Amino acid sequence: MWFYIARRVNLFVFTVAVLFLLVFVMLNALPGELATNLSGVQNPTIAQYDAIVSQYQLDKSWFNQYISFIKQRIHGDFGVSFSDGKPIFDEMLRLLPATIELCIYAMTIALLLGLPLGIIAAVYYKKFGDFFLLGTSLIGYSIPVFWLGVIAIMYFGLDLQWLPVAGQLNLLYQVEHVTGFTLIDIYLSDIVYKQLAYQDAIAHLIMPTLTLAVIPATVVIRITRTTMLEELNANYIKAAQARGQHPLSVIFHHALPNAIQPVLSQITLQLSTLLTSAMVTEVIFSWPGIGQWLIQATYQQNYAIISAGVLVCAGFVIVVTVISDILLIATTPRRRSAEYGSV
Amino acid sequence: MPLLDIRNLSIEFDSPHGRIRAVDRVNLFLNPGEILGLVGESGSGKSLVAKAIMGILTDRWTVSADRLRYNGVDLLALSASERRKLMGREIAMVFQEPSSSLDPNDTVGHQFNESLPMDECDVPFYRRKKWRDEQIKGLLHKVGIRDHKRVLKSYPHELSEGLCQKVLIAMTIAYKPRLLIADEPTTVIEAGAQDQIFKLFKKLNQLNDVSILLITHDLEHVENWTQTITVMYCGQTVESGFTKDIFKQPFHPYTMALLQSMPHFDDMLNHKSQLTTLSGCVPSLQHLPIGCRLGPRCPRAHRKCVETPVMEKSRGHYFSCHFPLTENIE
Numbered sequence: 004m005w006f007y008i009a010r011r012v013n014l015f016v017f018t019v020a021v022l023f024l025l026v027f028v029m030l031n032a033l034p035g036e037l038a039t040n041l042s043g044v045q046n047p048t049i050a051q052y053d054a055i056v057s058q059y060q061l062d063k064s065w066f067n068q069y070i071s072f073i074k075q076r077i078h079g080d081f082g083v084s085f086s087d088g089k090p091i092f093d094e095m096l097r098l099l100p101a102t103i104e105l106c107i108y109a110m111t112i113a114l115l116l117g118l119p120l121g122i123i124a125a126v127y128y129k130k131f132g133d134f135f136l137l138g139t140s141l142i143g144y145s146i147p148v149f150w151l152g153v154i155a156i157m158y159f160g161l162d163l164q165w166l167p168v169a170g171q172l173n174l175l176y177q178v179e180h181v182t183g184f185t186l187i188d189i190y191l192s193d194i195v196y197k198q199l200a201y202q203d204a205i206a207h208l209i210m211p212t213l214t215l216a217v218i219p220a221t222v223v224i225r226i227t228r229t230t231m232l233e234e235l236n237a238n239y240i241k242a243a244q245a246r247g248q249h250p251l252s253v254i255f256h257h258a259l260p261n262a263i264q265p266v267l268s269q270i271t272l273q274l275s276t277l278l279t280s281a282m283v284t285e286v287i288f289s290w291p292g293i294g295q296w297l298i299q300a301t302y303q304q305n306y307a308i309i310s311a312g313v314l315v316c317a318g319f320v321i322v323v324t325v326i327s328d329i330l331l332i333a334t335t336p337r338r339r340s341a342e343y344g345s346v
Numbered sequence: 347m348p349l350l351d352i353r354n355l356s357i358e359f360d361s362p363h364g365r366i367r368a369v370d371r372v373n374l375f376l377n378p379g380e381i382l383g384l385v386g387e388s389g390s391g392k393s394l395v396a397k398a399i400m401g402i403l404t405d406r407w408t409v410s411a412d413r414l415r416y417n418g419v420d421l422l423a424l425s426a427s428e429r430r431k432l433m434g435r436e437i438a439m440v441f442q443e444p445s446s447s448l449d450p451n452d453t454v455g456h457q458f459n460e461s462l463p464m465d466e467c468d469v470p471f472y473r474r475k476k477w478r479d480e481q482i483k484g485l486l487h488k489v490g491i492r493d494h495k496r497v498l499k500s501y502p503h504e505l506s507e508g509l510c511q512k513v514l515i516a517m518t519i520a521y522k523p524r525l526l527i528a529d530e531p532t533t534v535i536e537a538g539a540q541d542q543i544f545k546l547f548k549k550l551n552q553l554n555d556v557s558i559l560l561i562t563h564d565l566e567h568v569e570n571w572t573q574t575i576t577v578m579y580c581g582q583t584v585e586s587g588f589t590k591d592i593f594k595q596p597f598h599p600y601t602m603a604l605l606q607s608m609p610h611f612d613d614m615l616n617h618k619s620q621l622t623t624l625s626g627c628v629p630s631l632q633h634l635p636i637g638c639r640l641g642p643r644c645p646r647a648h649r650k651c652v653e654t655p656v657m658e659k660s661r662g663h664y665f666s667c668h669f670p671l672t673e674n675i676e
Binding site: 128237243252256271 | 441
């Protein structure tokens with residue numbers, strides 16, 4: 004177990020190092036001055052330029068530059084934005100919670116919907132329920148997020164006028180930005196109409212969350228179905244049935260705990276897809292998150308922000324993958340033995 | 347009345363090449379208190395028969411039979427919940443590959459708890475845990491596991507195959523079944539533990555009056571531990587009768603071939619000489635021959651063998667062959 008964790012941490016360090024190397028090479032290859040790309044300061048004065056050169060060791064070899072680049076980034080210095088000169092790290096901290104909030108809700112909905120439906124599809128294998136769920140999930144998986152979002156806005160937002168079409172919260176509610184998570188911020192604030200603010204925040208959340216949840220939910224349905232089918236044909240299920248156990252007990256005590264582990268590991272692989280669709284969703288619903296900010300930066304060729312965004316998003320995916328890997332090991336007795344981790 | 351009475355059991359499935367009959371009109375009789383050996387090569391449909399009796403075949407298999415009775419109860423007519431009451435309580439099954447028959451994610455002790463007969467428990471709820479522990483301890487001691495504490499705390503992958511099989515047998519006898527189906531219980535078990543398992547079966551049979559259907563491909567075990575045997579080839583019953591009779595004088599060429607393939611070290615076996623086998627190999631399910639399925643490989647095959655032979659009886663000894671070994675062919 005500890006051996007395995009050590010291996011994972013080792014792998015994590017090297018993956019992150021390669022990630023930094025890629026971003027560093029990218030910043031070198033981009034047009035413009037390297038000092039500007041690294042620090043984000045446009046048209047620096049001579050004093051500023053000298054400071055940047057010593058900060059990033061630009062007068063030394065590329066390896067020194069690479070190491071000092073990693074040092075700066077790890078200490079939270081991502082440079083400043085090309086367009087307004089604000090520190091990127093602070094901006095990111097302000098925007099990231101909104102994205103994480105959206106992703107967490109979407110993932111929760113995807114799991115709450117996908118797991119039970121996947122189990123149902125597996126239990127009714129090759130019957131109507133199975134075909135229906137497979138067909139629906141195929142349709143859901145094939146619908147592009149940007150189209151679905153726009154259609155939802157058109158129908159529920161404009162035609163029916165049930166839900167607000169853009170933003171996080173109506174401007175009427177003056178909620179202070181503390182954690183960045185709307186619902187928690189409303190709870191912490193001392194405004195008069197808390198109940199109404201909650202309602203408004205949730206109304207704003209519904210459409211983006213559901214749009215974002217469609218693809219992960221269909222993926223969860225399909226993965227749950229396959230792994231459940233595999234487990235339901237396993238020997239120990241036959242043995243439990245032969246001992247006369249109730250079918251529900253067989254499914255929930257034996258098949259599900261074994262099937263859920265591969266599902267969870269597959270879902271972390273879906274995280275990168277979720278982040279990309281989150282960016283698109285944020286742009287469509289004007290959600291003030293990191294995705295919208297990044298896409299705007301791309302339009303403006305704001306290299307400092309783009310490189311910071313790549314680092315943070317990829318780093319986030321790597322961290323979550325490693326954590327879920329370790330959790331999976333901790334919860335699977337079969338894999339806890341030392342030889343399992345070794346290749 | 348036989349405890350298990352199977353007449354013309356067929357198990358079929360639909361393949362892209364049409365409907366294939368993997369088990370073709372198999373007959374089995376098991377009297378109370380008997381140990382019956384079901385012998386055949388791998389792929390001859392022995393496990394299918396066992397699973398059909400337990401009703402745990404997947405949906406793609408179709409089971410049909412003139413008679414599939416346990417103790418007078420028609421197993422095919424039972425509803426799922428009625429069948430569940432019978433399974434585990436009256437009929438129990440032990441599988442091959444014991445370690446995979448236990449949930450890999452759960453401790454052995456926890457799984458054992460699930461298979462205890464809680465309706466026999468007559469103590470108040472606050473003493474239940476002690477009662478369970480006592481029961482489990484007693485059952486494990488009965489199958490010859492002494493360090494029950496370590497075994498109960500372990501996960502299946504931490505135990506040897508033999509130990510897992512003993513645990514599984516202990517779990518099945520918790521309900522005191524009358525019929526135990528053992529599907530190749532010792533194939534993956536190390537040699538020392540194999541004999542222990544068979545002795546355990548013998549003990550169960552003698553002390554608890556458990557009837558046992560022993561499915562195996564190993565004739566040696568069948569000779570030592572069973573009273574009657576049924577031989578299967580390619581999903582057809584070939585011969586059945588008392589073990590002693592069959593070993594003394596087999597009627598069917600296939601049984602003869604099986605017996606001859608056993609190396610006998612007492613008679614003069616030359617160094618590096620070949621053991622006798624039938625020519626050819628077992629046909630695949632897509633290319634089953636019509637009539638007697640042994641036909642293409644049989645040394646005594648004739649034109650008539652394209653018709654499926656009817657089961658014939660001669661002094662408690664059943665065989666299905668047009669030209670049994672006792673008759674001379676002119």
